[in-house]
Amino acid sequence: MNWERDWLENRARLSPNKDAIIDEKTNKAWTFEQLNKRTNSTSSWLHARGVKKGDRVALLSPNHISYFDLLIACGKIGAIFVPLNWRLSFHEINEILADCTPILIGIHQQFKAIHQQLNNVNTFFIGDASYEELVTFPIGDLPQEEIFETDPLAMIYTGGTTGKPKGVVLSHQSILWNAINTIVSWSLTENDVTVNYMPMFHTGGLNALSIPILMIGGTVVIGEPFIGEKAVEALNRYRCTTILLVPTMYHMLIQTDEFQNSDFPFMKIFLSGAAPCPMQIYEAFQKKGLAFKEGYGLTEAGPNNFYISPEDAQLKRGSVGKPMLFNSIKLVKADGCETEPNEVGELLIKGKHAFSFYWNREKATQETWKNGWIHTGDLAKRDEQGFYYIVGRKKDMIITGGENVYPLEVEHWLAAHPAIDEVAVLGMPDEKWGEVVAAFIALKQTYTIQDEELKMYCELKLGRYKIPKQFIRLAELPKTHVGKIDKKRLKEMRKRENK
Template sequence: MRWELDWLDNRARLSPEKDAIIDEKTNQAWTFKEVNERAKSVASWLLSQGVRKGDRVALLSPNDISYFDLLFACGKMGAILVPLNWRLSQHEISEILQDCTPVLIGIHQQFETIYEQLTNVGPNSFLIRAENHLEISSYPISNSFTEDIIETDPLAMIYTGGTTGKPKGVVLSHQSILWNAMNTIISWSLTAEDVTVNYLPMFHTGGINALSIPVLMIGGTVVIGDQFTGQKAVESINRHRCTIILLVPTMYHLLIQTDDFQGSDFPTMKIFLSGAAPCPLQIYEAFQKKGLAFKEGYGLTEAGPNNFYISPEDARIKRGSVGKPMLFNSIKLVKPDGREAKNNEVGELLIKGKHAFSFYWNNEQATSETLMEGWIHTGDLAKRDEEGFYFIVGRKKDMIITGGENVYPLEIEQWLAEHPDIDEVAVLGLPDKKWGEIVTAFIVLKDSSTVGEEELRPYCEHKLGRYKIPKRFIFLEELPKTHVGKIDKKKLKEMSTII
């Protein structure tokens, strides 16, 4: 293996006794030296089980040290880690396993009830229990890591959420993961003093690549978060003296409503980051009132996921902006006719850089439709202001065309979310014979609120053009969410047919 690819081995040499990983639930800590030794032991064990370069090793587990053990082990001996979304049905997981054909699958004891059913799909399996995993992570280290591994070799394969169709296996090379981390460290000015607690699921790129790998690479500390609650997050941030954290908007929505958030001044925190979906402006307000630095970013499994940087000072002024392209990636906005969008024009967001994914597993057509001449066509719409700051407008597929007018749901969602009686909102277009599509708002009200369409329609008229005002308001007790906390608009569209 080329020495520069095994950065963990080098980090263990530079910071051997520094705490690298801490388990929030048990408070057990592992130094960089210990993490590196565990990875070498697990790699040796994988080789003893017949795993070879290019083979897939799947993992079904809640957030756990086993993710790092297997990712770093695969990196040392050339295998490909496939983390599985445990929130999927057994049928969906089986379909993914049939697609990626792993030679081995690790299943955490928490999912022991489906252990036998999943083993029937083909791969050999091992159950991750505390005592059993301890044996694997202390397996005698061999000197047989002799495969010639290069930057473009695959290291991980992360399946997309599948809210728009069948999940696709996004193949990430050593190069893409390495360059995303280096780009993040340099562009965001991460240091060895940084500490983060990770509540994002580690089967998702946000849980592994957004902050965990960059923080570890620079010599900082990652706390593996257990199940998220706002109260627990505040306690953990302060107990571990965290400096930076990434949460999704739905998590922040819960966090800012807790008494613990209101009662803490978060003395060690440098910045709160939001990702995965556009952030409601009232969350900005909550942090600004407390004098806390808050900003949001943008990414996707196929690119990074980190692509932009904005300073906390600019984030206060340019609310909703994800900032400017980071140091080692390029961005362009393209109109439907192929020309580049001018300032304040909306175009599809295209991304290019060494952090880009390699291809979709077993899916040449999807690869060719997404990756063209090195540019990732994200399917997201964005605009850039005169000062070069980018704003995400929404998904290309979510844009509503009503009576010939283009409507971007995010603008309406942001305004409705500011209403004091609204807890959550999602806007999408539903088929209509007259208008083509009608703007439809799905609303969750705050407790005890009785506000209705009669009050919300004139409220919208204060800010929105007539064609943007929802023609239909649907009130729900809660909005369906995807496995990473995004509002599931596909599910909402399905629900609308029976409401």
């Protein structure tokens, strides 16, 4: 095993007594030396159970130290770690299991009652006494089969908002280089501490901050579930320096009294990811003098790809910044030519942090990987100074009467209205215009507002063809498992209503 595929062994040698992991629920801490011993025991236990290079080992668990135990243990023997989204239905989980065919599946005791409904009988349980025996299993010699940096290490299934989830295969190289790129570009140090409320079955929970911070010798606090008041207390108690949350979480956080009353003395930066961030969240942090910025990523690339300083984030609100040190970005138009400044194009990414392929999806892989670049399907633009702005998904762009409408622009303006709590803008089929702009909105409590008032408000900022023709009110907008507004479900709801 070379250093780049067993970095924890070396980190444990450099920082043996430093806290690596803390569990927020129990306040139990593990040093790097203890974490490394756990992963060595786990890899020996997996080997004794017949797991070999290329085999898949799945995990169905809420946020828990077992994610690190199994990811790193799989890396030591060449197996592939497959974290499962426990928020999916039994049917959806079984579809994933049928696709990745794991040799073993770890199931947290929280889900013990449902394991018989899963199509995989080779199970072991997480979070009880038997698991503690597993992570203290006698450490023995592992197979001598060589493991290459391009071999698969993890397979993370995408959210499936545009169809069935796809297994994104991440190699040792891709996870390593995402961490190195993040550490160097974001200036992470061994003094950094984060609380991870992102689901660890998602790349944002594992790879955005957790692995980079551990690699540099910092501390990761495992937290779940996210509650705004509790999160403020945890950030202060553990002297956290950075945190990654999705906009929905920030929306909940800034409305708490605890947020308003805390100075967050140890925090260097608040990070937002997974979805574009409304401007009122920027404003809430600016009022308190706290550094805030957003980023961009996807399971297939990193997920980290850009860096922006807190100072630039205030001047260039909505920008994700510039490409990080060890990856390349370009924007291309429909004709394949690169865009000029302020011209919208599809975002393409290249770097060693990129995924290898989609599991059992050769056609989908070829559609995404073209000429050495990942075609993200996201639209973006860059300004004259080279700062990038995400405009929206290519598939979400609305064409109404021949004019292009980018939903994010309309969403940002509507979200700034004092009556609106949440908003999502979609294109709906129309015989005359092809598509019309429709806005799904959830109003803040005690507020009422008429469609004409909203249209007049839109006229202050938006061209006439961008103004929603329909305003659909909901008590709350549906969310995906990572807190994004689920536009697929909104479209389906509207279709059913119009039948």
